[in-house]
Amino acid sequence: MSKSRIFRQAGIATALTLATTLAGAQNWPSRPISLIVPFPPGGSSDVLARSLTDKLSQTLGQPVLVESRPGAGATVGADFVAKAKPDGYTLLMGAVHHTIATSVYKKLPYDFEKSFEPVTTIALVPNVLVVNVKNSATDVKSLVAQAKAAPGRLSYGSNGNGTVQHLIGTQFASQTGVELLHVPYKGSAPLTTDLLGGQVDMSFDTITPVIQHIRAGKLRPLAVTTAKRSSTLPDVPTLAESGLKDFDQGTWFGVLAPKGTPRDIVVRLNAEMVKIIQSPDFRKRMEEIGAEPVGNTPEQMAAQIRGDTAKYAQLVKDAKVSVD
Structure with a gap:
């Protein structure tokens, strides 16, 4: 078989794959979506996930189901999503913990910066x-x-x-x-x-x-533990005010999709989620649980992940924390 024929067939195969992917993205969602929470029910990630998916199910016209897959500092659930088909039907409730795990765990089966497509940060929650x-x-x-x-x-x-x-x-x-x-x-x-x-x-x-x-x-x-007092607990001082100089730690939570998820699905997810996050009802719910709504772009979330990964790498090194 000639090289030109091989290249021509490869091009046809690539075009067919792209066409199938685009068609799937255009028809998305046509069935329920799973949002994997890598912690047990009852925590901040679970509460935020359910607050978001209640509204998201309505706007997408398909159920968005919260599924708990806890274990190993939130890495079990992350690994499950990293290996899932990148079709927009399996998402991860990510958190700052995942940027820390990059340095803490000696052998992670995924790369948090390379294995996921950031969608949006839902909220920041002071500790x-x-x-x-x-x-x-x-x-x-x-x-x-x-x-x-x-x-x-x-x-x-x-x-x-x-x-x-x-x-x-x-x-x-x-x-x-x-x-x-x-x-x-x-x-x-x-x-x-x-x-x-x-x-x-x-x-x-x-x-x-x-x-x-x-x-x-x-x-x-x-x-x-954050640099500023929480609006939910305005009378409670910060650790910095209590004598621990420059202490500023908090927890963010956000949604990510497996790497390779079609861009138009990521864009639509971002648009729908940001709309919900910025709504008065959602903001009121966040105030009740002590969270500060965010709703940023995928690019802003990616930058946040890069920055925190570097920040916590130094803290992990200083604290000599490691998990085999």
């Missing part, structure tokens, strides 16, 4: 240092005094090794000169249950899973 109300600490200073009086006795829970809560804990311990016991969980729901029961002494989780317990007087907030 908050909370203790059980049975703990006598009323501020960061008194909590640090407790920790120094009993090195290694006070424990803090996180959503898993290598998550942002874990790194906030290591940074807090480093800056205050205390020794804390880290207790990793698979998500916010089991962590909060144990915090309420006294099995762990404190957490640096996002506001969403603990706000109802703060309002009920069962958990006491000592400080938020």
Whole structure:
């Protein structure tokens, strides 16, 4: 067979593949869509996912189903989506945790920057240092005094090794000169249950899973971990205000699709999601759970991922955190 015929056949095959992809994209969605949440139900990612998909199902004309696939610091769910068919029917609820995992895990089966198509960041959620109300600490200073009086006795829970809560804990311990016991969980729901029961002494989780317990007087907030105070907890100081210089950590959540998902599907997903995120009803819901709505472009989200990946690589190195 001549080279020209081979090239001609290859060109025809490529054109047919492109035509099929475009046709599929034009008919999308024609069946239910799965949004994979890599944490157990009850946490910020789950609440945000359901707040978004309730409206998204209506605008797309197909059910958008929330599916929980927790494990290994949110990497199990991410790996599932990375290997899914890039047809717009399997999406990931990504989070800042995934940018940290890039440095924490020695062998990840995917590349967070290269294996996904960013769609949009849904919201930023400040983290908050909370203790059980049975703990006598009323501020960061008194909590640090407790920790120094009993090195290694006070424990803090996180959503898993290598998550942002874990790194906030290591940074807090480093800056205050205390020794804390880290207790990793698979998500916010089991962590909060144990915090309420006294099995762990404190957490640096996002506001969403603990706000109802703060309002009920069962958990006491000592400080938020972001540079600015939270509008949801305006009377709670920041860690920087509490003496931890330049402390600024928070958690973002957003939607990503597998790499290779047709551009027009990504563009439509972005447009529909941003419209929902900017709506008064959604903003009101975010205020209730302590989240700050974002709704940016895929390019802005990609830049955010690049920046956080580099930022946390240094924090992971300084904290000597690694997972095999």
